[in-house]
Amino acid sequence: MYLFLNESFPSGFQWATSSESFKVEGGWAEGGKGETIWDRFGHEHKVLNNQTADLACDSFHKVDYDTYLLRGLQVDTYQFSLSWARIFPSGHKDTQSEEGVLYYHKLIDALIESGIQPVVTLYHWDLPQALQDHGGWTNQSTVEAFKDYADFCFSRFGDRVKTWNTLSSPWVVSHAGYGTGKHPPEIKDYVVASYQATHNMLKSHAEAWHVYNNKYRKTQGGQVGIALNSDWAEPVDPSRPEDIAAADRYLQFMLGWFAHPIFVNGDYPAILKTQIEQKRAECPHSAPAVLPVFTHDESQRIHGTADFFGLNHYTSRLVNHSDGGCTPGPQGVGDFQAHVDPSWPSTASDWIYSSPWGLRRLLNYISIEYLNITKVPVYITGNGMPSEYSVDTLEDTGRIKYMRSYINEALKAIIEDGVDVQRFTVQSLMDGFEGQQGYSERFGLHHVNFEDPDRPRTPKMKKHAMIYNIHSHYNAYHSSHLSAVPYDRPRNCIVCIVA
Numbered sequence: 232m233y234l235f236l237n238e239s240f241p242s243g244f245q246w247a248t249s250s251e252s253f254k255v256e257g258g259w260a261e262g263g264k265g266e267t268i269w270d271r272f273g274h275e276h277k278v279l280n281n282q283t284a285d286l287a288c289d290s291f292h293k294v295d296y297d298t299y300l301l302r303g304l305q306v307d308t309y310q311f312s313l314s315w316a317r318i319f320p321s322g323h324k325d326t327q328s329e330e331g332v333l334y335y336h337k338l339i340d341a342l343i344e345s346g347i348q349p350v351v352t353l354y355h356w357d358l359p360q361a362l363q364d365h366g367g368w369t370n371q372s373t374v375e376a377f378k379d380y381a382d383f384c385f386s387r388f389g390d391r392v393k394t395w396n397t398l399s400s401p402w403v404v405s406h407a408g409y410g411t412g413k414h415p416p417e418i419k420d421y422v423v424a425s426y427q428a429t430h431n432m433l434k435s436h437a438e439a440w441h442v443y444n445n446k447y448r449k450t451q452g453g454q455v456g457i458a459l460n461s462d463w464a465e466p467v468d469p470s471r472p473e474d475i476a477a478a479d480r481y482l483q484f485m486l487g488w489f490a491h492p493i494f495v496n497g498d499y500p501a502i503l504k505t506q507i508e509q510k511r512a513e514c515p516h517s518a519p520a521v522l523p524v525f526t527h528d529e530s531q532r533i534h535g536t537a538d539f540f541g542l543n544h545y546t547s548r549l550v551n552h553s554d555g556g557c558t559p560g561p562q563g564v565g566d567f568q569a570h571v572d573p574s575w576p577s578t579a580s581d582w583i584y585s586s587p588w589g590l591r592r593l594l595n596y597i598s599i600e601y602l603n604i605t606k607v608p609v610y611i612t613g614n615g616m617p618s619e620y621s622v623d624t625l626e627d628t629g630r631i632k633y634m635r636s637y638i639n640e641a642l643k644a645i646i647e648d649g650v651d652v653q654r655f656t657v658q659s660l661m662d663g664f665e666g667q668q669g670y671s672e673r674f675g676l677h678h679v680n681f682e683d684p685d686r687p688r689t690p691k692m693k694k695h696a697m698i699y700n701i702h703s704h705y706n707a708y709h710s711s712h713l714s715a716v717p718y719d720r721p722r723n724c725i726v727c728i729v730a
Contacts, residue, residue: 235639238646245307247350247656248676249613250297251399252314253284253357254663258291262330265320267357268367268408268415269666277415282669288661288679289686291334298341300660300677300688308348310612310656311338312355312399315380322359324379332387339391350656351388352396352458353381353439356404356414363416368404368428374435381439385447393453395443396612397436400460400543402485405429410560414666421559423521430523433492433533440536457493458541458612461486463589463596464550467570473552477567480506481550482596484561493537494601497530510564514557520564535605539653540597543613546582547575547589578629579617579672587636590614594644594652608653611641615658617665617672625678627691661688 253269260266273283290297301309315322317331342349354377358367362376381397398404403414409428412419436457443455464481466474480502483491487500498504504522511518525533548569555563562568575584597609616633634657644650662675670681677688 236643236646238642240642241645243653245348245654246305247308247310247654248301248304248306248660249310249656249658250290250312250660250663251352251355251357252312252317253287253355254659254665255288255290255661256314256317257285257287257289259283259285261291262317262334263320263328264314264331265316265322265326265328266360267314267316268360268363269357271360272415272417277417278667279669279671282664284664286684286686287664288688293686294334294338294341296688297660298338298345298347300690301342301347302345303690304660304676306347308350308394308654308656309342309660310350310352310396312352312357312396313384314357315354316357316359316361318383319359319376319380320361322362322373322376322380324376324383327383335388339388343391348394349392350394350396351384351392352399353377353384354397355399356408358416367409367416368431369409369418369424371431374431374438377435378438378442382442382446385443385451389443389447389451389453393451394539394610395439395453395455396458396541397439397455398432399458399541399612401429401432401436401457401489402460404432405488406561422519426520426522429488430525433489434529436493437533437536441532454538456537456539456541456607456610457489458543458610459486459489460543460545460613461593462544463547463586463593464569465547465589465592467549467551471552474550477552477565478550480565481548481561481567481569484565486597487600490540490597490601492525492530492533493535494540494605495534497532497534498525506565510555510557517557519555519557519559537607539607540602540609541612542593542597542609543658544590544593544611545614545616546571546584547586576629576633578633579619580668583616585616585633585636587633587640589640590637591640591644591648594641594650595648598648598650602651606651608651610654610656611652612654612656613658614656615674617674620671620673625689625691630691 259270269284320326320328339349362373405425405428407414408416409418410421410425418424440455464478466478468474483500483502491500492498507520507522549572550567550569553568555566571584575586577584614637616630618630641652641655645652659674661677662673662679665672677690680687
């Protein structure tokens with residue numbers, strides 16, 4: 232039976248919601264913005280129902296509208312990602328779109344005027360296509376390009392932005408972009424490319440952190456970290472040492488692949504390296520994985536490059552030992568199989584199942600595995616679930632149950648376990664373009680009508696709450712001084728969900 236902890240979050244705890252550039256901005260070719268790999272993917276009709284992110288939520292033209300929604304949620308912070316190609320259309324500093332820069336200036340200023348802290352992610356999956364044409368994250372030159380991009384963003388926005396995520400869910404980029412090829416750039420190479428992409432993303436993260444640390448920290452006083460995604464892995468049979476070890480390998484091949492170099496010793500986890508070397512010995516004619524090696528200087532440069540531990544977490548898996556043979560990919564190389572319990576509530580996503588207890592266990596694992604020496608806080612940078620477009624998303628009782636349970640498990644980790652969690656970010660502010668699934672999966676706290684070119688937003692409410700179209704209310708008050716106008720009831724605030 233699920234036990235609910237009736238306690239309060241610590242004073243100063245921060246509530247946030249989020250969005251990602253390619254999922255909400257639209258304006259895909261406006262203001263000199265360059266093409267991204269997700270633009271190309273959509274235009275090549277590789278998304279459900281041939282949908283694209285060309286207009287998305289039209290947030291590029293709706294800064295005041297989106298800020299108005301955020302005031303209604305009563306959040307402390309808003310986490311959003313920048314579009315690299317909107318600032319540097321080619322991905323390089325010799326091309327710059329001032330109109331793109333002005334868009335982010337306007338958004339940041341609007342947030343601050345509303346008393347909301349901007350939390351900025353430099354990269355959430357939408358690589359400039361021009362960089363991908365030269366190998367993308369598998370090309371060492373992308374490291375230098377990212378460093379220049381980060382430097383520029385710190386210099387332009389860092390006087391107001393005090394929290395930065397360098398990358399968000401980089402494992403998904405390595406796994407789905409360069410491993411399975413299900414995401415753009417559709418590289419199906421889990422032997423070499425996936426590991427090389429991770430290698431260069433880790434170096435890119437470190438370079439960005441050092442740029443901030445050396446050039447901006449003293450005057451701007453902010454912090455830089457990375458938002459890593461991870462499931463929780465529970466042994467199928469906790470009494471079997473083989474399953475316990477397999478569950479640990481699952482975590483090392485997902486979370487440890489990125490976290491260990493940053494938070495432990497500047498290198499990949501020993502178990503990951505040992506497992507890959509063992510497979511190379513077992514499979515001399517078809518090595519299933521080639522892990523790059525950091526130089527001594529690279530390891531030193533990567534280690535310790537995070538002022539907080541960002542965590543994106545949505546679900547759990549039951550894991551058992553299984554001989555993967557010479558098959559590339561985490562399960563083959565890692566010798567494990569992952570399952571879900573059929574009793575876990577499902578969602579619109581085929582990979583997200585509600586298992587809230589996994590968040591508490593993962594937070595404790597992170598605290599012990601990565602933060603026992605370097606004491607930095609944990610920020611939950613993403614948690615949420617999608618609902619089906621076909622159901623009554625305005626009632627949204629499934630999401631409320633999911634969020635209440637996960638938030639309460641974070642509270643247990645804080646109150647009962649002493650884990651230093653300081654922020655909880657709900658994904659997301661509004662429905663958006665969800666990659667391959669287009670607009671069919673709805674993560675938003677606000678429903679977006681993608682059939683209407685004006686993209687009106689409607690708060691999703693608790694059951695039996697009055698349905699209220701905020702779009703008409705917004706338009707009624709829209710003026711040059713909208714930031715002073717309150718968001719009237721009924722409110723779909725995050726604090727209300729917790730209550």
